[in-house]
Amino acid sequence: MNIHRKPRIAIDMDEVLADTVDKLIEVYKERHQHEVLLSDMHGREFGQTLPANLASSVKQYINERGFFRNLKVMPGSQDVVKALTEHYDVYIASAAMEFKYSLEDKQAWLEEHFPFISWTNIIFCGHKILDVDIMIDDRIKNFVTFNGRKLLYSSPHNFLIEGFERVNNWPDVAAKLLST
Amino acid sequence: MNIHRKPRIAIDMDEVLADTVDKLIEVYKERHQHEVLLSDMHGREFGQTLPANLASSVKQYINERGFFRNLKVMPGSQDVVKALTEHYDVYIASAAMEFKYSLEDKQAWLEEHFPFISWTNIIFCGHKILDVDIMIDDRIKNFVTFNGRKLLYSSPHNFLIEGFERVNNWPDVAAKLLST
Structure with a gap:
C-alpha cells in the first residue's frame, strides 16, 4: 500500500x-x-x-536545560528542507532521548526555525529504527540497521570516515535530492 | 545484516x-x-x-503539564513487557509530539514504571513510521503504512472496529507472543 x-x-x-x-x-x-x-x-x-x-x-x-534552545541553524538548511517537503515526506529525527531536558528545547527550536514541519513529522528517539527511504545523519551508528540510502552529513568528528555517500553542506543535499 | x-x-x-x-x-x-x-x-x-x-x-x-505523569499502569503490563525483552527488541513508541508538555512526563513515567527499558528504546513521535516487526497499538491509524504484524489493543474507543488481530489485555499479549 x-x-x-x-x-x-x-x-x-x-x-x-x-x-x-x-x-x-x-x-x-x-x-x-x-x-x-x-x-x-x-x-x-x-x-x-x-x-x-x-x-x-x-x-x-x-544536560543543562536550555542548551539546545539557542543553537545556530546550519546555513541553507531551512530553504533546502522546505524545498524537500515538496517532493518528499520529510521527518526530523533526533536521538534526543539521551538528554532528558533536551526534548522541550528541541521542540521549541524546531517550531521557531522549521515551522513548516508538522508535529506529526518529528521523532525523538534513541536508536533510529525508522521506516524511511533516505537518512541524512552525521553519525554512522544510525546507519547500522538501515537499508535505505544513507547520506553522511560531514561534521568534524566524522572527517576520517570513508565509504559513505557524503554531503558537506545543505547546497550539497539540494544538488543530490532536488536536482532533475 | x-x-x-x-x-x-x-x-x-x-x-x-x-x-x-x-x-x-x-x-x-x-x-x-x-x-x-x-x-x-x-x-x-x-x-x-x-x-x-x-x-x-x-x-x-x-495539554496540562503533569497530566501524563501519574497515570495508572495497565494491569500485567510491567511483567509481560519485561518478559518480552528477553525474546524481542522492545521499543516504547508514543505519539507524544502532539502534546508538548507530555514529553517530560512520559519520560519520567517510563523511568518509574518501566526502568528496564533503556532510553535508546523510547520513541516519541507523530506518525509511527517504524522499522519494526510487530506493533501493539490501540489506534488503527498507526497501522496504515505498517506492513508487519499488527496487534490491536482493545480500548473502549476501538470496540466496534473489526478485521484486526486483537489483544484484550496483557495476559493476551503474553499468550500470543511469549508462548511457544
Whole structure:
C-alpha cells in the first residue's frame, strides 16, 4: 500500500540542522576561557579535544536545560528542507532521548526555525529504527540497521570516515535530492 | 545484516501501557462532578461521551503539564513487557509530539514504571513510521503504512472496529507472543 507514497527522508538535528559544535565552542570560551578550533576536531569528538580536567564537563553542559534552545541553524538548511517537503515526506529525527531536558528545547527550536514541519513529522528517539527511504545523519551508528540510502552529513568528528555517500553542506543535499 | 537480530516490537503508551481513560474519568469527576462510565465509551472517544459544554476541555486538560505523569499502569503490563525483552527488541513508541508538555512526563513515567527499558528504546513521535516487526497499538491509524504484524489493543474507543488481530489485555499479549 506504500507504492504511491512520496519517498520518506529522516533528517538528523545536531550537527545537521543545528550547530551543536558551535555552541560547545562558545560554552568553553565563556566558562573556561578555553578555545577549541574546528581544526582540532578533525576526526575527533569535541570532548576529545579538551584537556583532561575539562573533558568530563561536556555531558554536564549538554544536560543543562536550555542548551539546545539557542543553537545556530546550519546555513541553507531551512530553504533546502522546505524545498524537500515538496517532493518528499520529510521527518526530523533526533536521538534526543539521551538528554532528558533536551526534548522541550528541541521542540521549541524546531517550531521557531522549521515551522513548516508538522508535529506529526518529528521523532525523538534513541536508536533510529525508522521506516524511511533516505537518512541524512552525521553519525554512522544510525546507519547500522538501515537499508535505505544513507547520506553522511560531514561534521568534524566524522572527517576520517570513508565509504559513505557524503554531503558537506545543505547546497550539497539540494544538488543530490532536488536536482532533475 | 538484520537477519539474525531479535524481532522488534513497538508498544504504544496511552491506553496500552498507561490508563489514560481512567485519568480522564477522574479529572471530569473532580473538576465537573461529571461521571463517564466505560460503557458510555463503547465505540466512542472519551470526548464524544461528554455534554457539549464540556467536550472542548478535553484537549486543554491533556495539554496540562503533569497530566501524563501519574497515570495508572495497565494491569500485567510491567511483567509481560519485561518478559518480552528477553525474546524481542522492545521499543516504547508514543505519539507524544502532539502534546508538548507530555514529553517530560512520559519520560519520567517510563523511568518509574518501566526502568528496564533503556532510553535508546523510547520513541516519541507523530506518525509511527517504524522499522519494526510487530506493533501493539490501540489506534488503527498507526497501522496504515505498517506492513508487519499488527496487534490491536482493545480500548473502549476501538470496540466496534473489526478485521484486526486483537489483544484484550496483557495476559493476551503474553499468550500470543511469549508462548511457544
